[in-house]
Amino acid sequence: MEPVALSWHREERADAARNRAHLVEVAREMVAELGADRVTMDGLAERAGLGKGTVFRRFGTRSGIFHALFDEEEKHFQRQLISGPPPLGPGAPPVERLLAFGRARIEFLVSHTTLARAALDIGRPVPGRSPMLFHVQVLLAEARPDDAKSGALALQLVAALEGPILLYLQSEDDEPGFEVDDLVASWQLLARRVTAPTAAPPARR
Amino acid sequence: MEPVALSWHREERADAARNRAHLVEVAREMVAELGADRVTMDGLAERAGLGKGTVFRRFGTRSGIFHALFDEEEKHFQRQLISGPPPLGPGAPPVERLLAFGRARIEFLVSHTTLARAALDIGRPVPGRSPMLFHVQVLLAEARPDDAKSGALALQLVAALEGPILLYLQSEDDEPGFEVDDLVASWQLLARRVTAPTAAPPARR
DNA sequence: AACTGAAGCGGACTGTACCCCGCTTCTCAA
DNA sequence: TTGAGAAGCGGGGTACAGTCCGCTTCAGTT
Structure with a gap:
């Protein structure tokens, strides 16, 4: 046999x-x-x-190397999420964790920008089952069980977080572009408003 | 002289x-x-x-070609924004325009995914002064004059819109991934909540 | 210990993005 | 119309990502 x-x-x-x-x-x-x-x-x-x-x-592939390097850093980061102290780790209310996540993630990406960008491979896009995505999705579902059914919202919030650094922003040198604090503040605004209890029932239409 | x-x-x-x-x-x-x-x-x-x-x-550069091709399509799209019929063009309230913009932009990108992705050039990131960014920034400022001072919010909303298609989503074939309608719906949710009048004064802290 | 199939290895080979630089063509002013 | 300088052109040259395939090494099996 x-x-x-x-x-x-x-x-x-x-x-x-x-x-x-x-x-x-x-x-x-x-x-x-x-x-x-x-x-x-x-x-x-x-x-x-x-x-x-x-x-x-x-x-x-070439970017595979940088991906491997970046992944090692990612592991440290993820460890913070699943077993670190609150509010980043478990033990705080979901919205708090979401806000902490935003700050931590942006700071993480900024301090690893070159690697993160080098790890990007257009054509073979970021795996749909990324831990970041999952994390945001869970927190979102805790904070607002009613929506977020499709996962698209989580994806978009992650994109709002990572996109500016990975895709849109001139990484270093020359003019200031955006300050990290602006990005953090405005992502937190975004997250807070998305998860805020809706005052009135969702607008008709 | x-x-x-x-x-x-x-x-x-x-x-x-x-x-x-x-x-x-x-x-x-x-x-x-x-x-x-x-x-x-x-x-x-x-x-x-x-x-x-x-x-x-x-x-x-190689991607420069695709960028040129894509830019031509973009021009048509932008024309809709600045001189097309409402709610995409001028004449509707800002939030309406934002919602219409979201749908139109996602549909546009989906129908031009390959070109858009081929036009991407990591290393020389998307110009900070993109018309998309400007458009969102203006509408945002009209809808909620109080925040959005830094422009970071607009950038993140654009990233939420474009990131999933440019960066994260498997473009075609095999498994479904996300449906366009999910992306549209959830971006509109995002936009609506961000621009919704805040019920209570912004949380302390 | 010897055997064997699978996994891994090396490096020559290929295709292609991008550079370089001597030559040609345009433009404009006199 | 012509002369001069700038802009554009061509295509051979270079460097690098990624492939291929015959040879070597490993890890279980007898």
Whole structure:
């Protein structure tokens, strides 16, 4: 009888895992040293002492590398959300948590802008099942159980949060653009108003 | 006395303008025929009977081509905003216009997704002075003169509108993802609540 | 320990975005 | 009409992302 595949994913082989870890480490060095845009696949492979094929096998695409790097940072952030102290973590009322989330997320993204942007891959868009999305959706549902059924609202709030930094705003140098505090304040305004109890029944039409 | 440069931009030379127009035309054909991702600079140059250098001189970058194509569509859209019939154009109360804008913009982006995405260029982000941003900012200021001072709110609402389509959503094929109607409905909810008269004075803190 | 199929590896190869620079064409003023 | 300088043009050159496939290494099995 042939072995039944219980998990969809066979474990990564030991040497492969070793190489992945090493590549991530070297990549981080190179990003720190040269900036993300000067990191090339060939350069990374060479400096890591591995073949180019290996790099691509591990990360699939150039932005895959930055995605991997960024993901490590994300994990720290997510840990705050699920087991950190309130109001960011559990234990505060949903709206409070939403507001805290907004500030924390914006500050996080601002301090990781280059990586976050380098990790973006147009054509293969951000996975629909992102933890950020889920988090906002849950909080939203707690705060206003009536709406938010489709998840579109959560998606849009996340986009309102991340879009300006990922997509629209000149990251650094030259003119000021927007201040972080403005973004935080106005997202919090948005979140508060969306979750505020509706005074009158929703307008006809 | 040497001539003073009154405008920052000397007019484009006649042959150059001719070439640009021709390139745009050929590019549009090729996009329709092959899909945006199979349009190459060399291919475009060859099919247009021009040198590769010329293509780059005119559009600067690959996504520049799609940007040019997309801009033409945008112009039609913007015309609706500034001189079309209400509620999209002028003549309706601001909140009505905002709601109409949301629907129109989402439908517009959905029907031009591939071009819009191809026009995206990470690294050189969307110009801060976009007409969309301005439009939303004005309507917002009319509806709620008290807040929206920094413009961040308008930016975030635009991001909420465009982000899901440009960045987060799998554009076509496979599973449903989100329905356009969900996006429209929930953005309108967002817009309505943000502009709704606040019941109580803004919460302390 | 030896075997074996799967997983991983390397690096030559390909396609393409973007640069460069000598040559051509335009524009405008005299 | 012509001369001069600027703007535009072409296409070969470069660098890099991503593919391919024959060889090597691993990890269970006997």
